[in-house]
Amino acid sequence: MAEEASEGLAFHPMEPFKIHSLFGEGPIHWYTPTNVTLWMAIGLICMALLLVVGTRGRAIIPSRMQSLAELVYGFIHKMVEDVTGKDGLKFFPYIFTLFLFIVFSNFLGLIPLSFTPTAHIAVTGVLAILVFVTVTVVGFVKNGTHFLGLFWVSSAPLALRPILAVIEVISYFVRPVSHSIRLAGNMMAGHAVIEVFAGFAPVILMSAAVGVLVTPLSVLAVTAMYGLEVIVALVQAYVFTILTCVYLKDALHPGH
Amino acid sequence: METEQQVAEMATDAAHGAAAAVPMPQLDLSTFPNQIFWLCVALVVIYWMLSRIALPRISAVLADRQSTIAGDIAAAEDYKLKAKDAEAAYEKALADARAQAQKIIAETKAEIQKDLDAATAKADTEIAKRATESEARINEIRAGALEAVEAVARDAAAEIVVALGGQADTGALATAVGARVKG
Numbered sequence: 001m002a003e004e005a006s007e008g009l010a011f012h013p014m015e016p017f018k019i020h021s022l023f024g025e026g027p028i029h030w031y032t033p034t035n036v037t038l039w040m041a042i043g044l045i046c047m048a049l050l051l052v053v054g055t056r057g058r059a060i061i062p063s064r065m066q067s068l069a070e071l072v073y074g075f076i077h078k079m080v081e082d083v084t085g086k087d088g089l090k091f092f093p094y095i096f097t098l099f100l101f102i103v104f105s106n107f108l109g110l111i112p113l114s115f116t117p118t119a120h121i122a123v124t125g126v127l128a129i130l131v132f133v134t135v136t137v138v139g140f141v142k143n144g145t146h147f148l149g150l151f152w153v154s155s156a157p158l159a160l161r162p163i164l165a166v167i168e169v170i171s172y173f174v175r176p177v178s179h180s181i182r183l184a185g186n187m188m189a190g191h192a193v194i195e196v197f198a199g200f201a202p203v204i205l206m207s208a209a210v211g212v213l214v215t216p217l218s219v220l221a222v223t224a225m226y227g228l229e230v231i232v233a234l235v236q237a238y239v240f241t242i243l244t245c246v247y248l249k250d251a252l253h254p255g256h
Numbered sequence: 257m258e259t260e261q262q263v264a265e266m267a268t269d270a271a272h273g274a275a276a277a278v279p280m281p282q283l284d285l286s287t288f289p290n291q292i293f294w295l296c297v298a299l300v301v302i303y304w305m306l307s308r309i310a311l312p313r314i315s316a317v318l319a320d321r322q323s324t325i326a327g328d329i330a331a332a333e334d335y336k337l338k339a340k341d342a343e344a345a346y347e348k349a350l351a352d353a354r355a356q357a358q359k360i361i362a363e364t365k366a367e368i369q370k371d372l373d374a375a376t377a378k379a380d381t382e383i384a385k386r387a388t389e390s391e392a393r394i395n396e397i398r399a400g401a402l403e404a405v406e407a408v409a410r411d412a413a414a415e416i417v418v419a420l421g422g423q424a425d426t427g428a429l430a431t432a433v434g435a436r437v438k439g
Contacts, residue, residue: 017281030289040298051310058317060324073314093307101302121282122291
C-alpha cells in the first residue's frame with residue numbers, strides 16, 4: 001500500500017485499525033506489547049490523572065479536575081441507581097470500569113494517528129461477553145429458576161407464550177452480539193469514513209481543475225465527520241453503559 | 257480532461273486495491289489473543305484503581321460535603337434561634353428599663369410635689385402672718401391719720417373763726433369738729 005500512495009490517491013481506511021508490535025517486526029503473540037497495549041496504557045494514565053490525581057485534594061470545595069471527576073462519578077452512579085435500583089449499586093465499580101474504558105478509548109481514538117481499542121470486535125466482544133456472563137450468573141444466583149421467567153411472557157395469551165419464549169431466548173443470546181458490534185461498528189465506521197474523506201484531500205496536487213472543488217469539500221467533510229465522531233464517542237459509551245444497566249436490572253428483577 | 261480521467265481511474269484503482277488487498281484488521285484472528293490479554297490487564301487495573309482509590313475517595317468527599325452542608329444548615333438554624341432569643345431578651349430588658357424609668361419618674365414627681373406642697377403651705381402661713389401684720393399696721397396708720405385730720409380741721413376752723421373776726425373757743429371748736437369728722 002505504501003508504494004501505491006506515492007503514485008496516486010491513497011485510501012487506507014483500515015490503516016488506523018492495524019495492530020502492530022511496538023518493538024520490532026516479530027509475530028504478535030498474546031503477550032507482545034502492541035499499539036493496543038500503548039493506547040490502553042495511555043487511557044489508563046488519563047483515567048488516573050482524572051480520578052486519582054484530580055481528586056487528591058479531597059476538597060469540600062472541589063477544584064476543576066475534582067469536580068469533573070465527581071461529575072462523571074455522579075453521572076454513572078445515578079444511572080446505575082435509576083436503572084437497576086439500590087441493589088444494583090454493588091455493581092457500580094464494575095459498570096464504572098466499563099464506562100471509563102470505553103469513553104477514554106473512544107476519545108483518545110479521535111486523536112489523529114492514535115489507535116482505538118473499542119473499534120475492535122475482539123475488545124468490545126470481550127466486554128459484551130463479560131456483561132452477558134455477569135448478568136446470567138447474577139440472574140441465576142439471585143433468583144434461581146425464577147430467572148427463566150424472563151423468557152415466559154406472562155402478560156401474553158397462553159397460546160403465544162411458547163413462541164414468545166423462543167423469541168425471547170434468541171434475543172437474549174443475541175444481546176452480546178448487538179452489544180459489541182454496535183460499539184465497534186460505530187467507532188470503526190466513523191474513523192474509516194474520515195480516512196476516506198482525508199484520502200480525497202490531495203487531489204489538488206494532481207489536478208488543479210478537479211482539486212479546487214474536491215479538496216475543500218473533503219476537508220470540510222473531515223471536519224464535519226470529526227464533530228459527529230466526538231458526539232458518537234460519548235453517545236456510544238453511554239449506550240453501552242446504560243444497556244449494561246438494563247441487562248443487569250433484568251438479572252436483579254426478572255419480574256418486570 | 258485527460259488528467260481528470262487519470263485521477264478518477266487512480267481513485268477507483270486505489271479504492272479497489274485497498275478493499276482487495278487489506279482485509280479488516282478487526283477480523284484478523286491472530287491478533288485476538290493479544291488484544292484480549294491486554295484488555296483484561298487494562299480492565300483489572302482500572303477496576304483495582306477505581307475500587308481501591310478513586311471511588312472510596314470520591315464517595316467520601318461527597319458524603320463529607322453532604323454532612324458539612326447539613327451541619328452548616330443546622331448551625332445556621334441554631335444561630336437563628338439564638339438571635340431570636342437574644343432579641344426577646346433585649347426587648348424584655350428594654351421594657352424593664354422603661355418601667356423602671358416610669359417608676360422613678362413617678363416617685364420623683366411625688367417627692368417634688370410633696371416638697372412643693374410643704375413649701376406652698378409654709379409660704380401661705382407666712383403670707384397670712386404678713387397680711388395680718390400689715391392689716392394691723394394699716395389700721396394703726398388709719399387711726400393716726402384720722403387723728404391728724406381732726407387736729408388739722410380744728411386748727412383750720414380756729415384760723416377761719418379768727419379770720420372772720422371772732423374769738424375762738426377751743427372747747428366748742430373741738431366738739432364741733434369732732435362731731436363733723438366723725439359724721
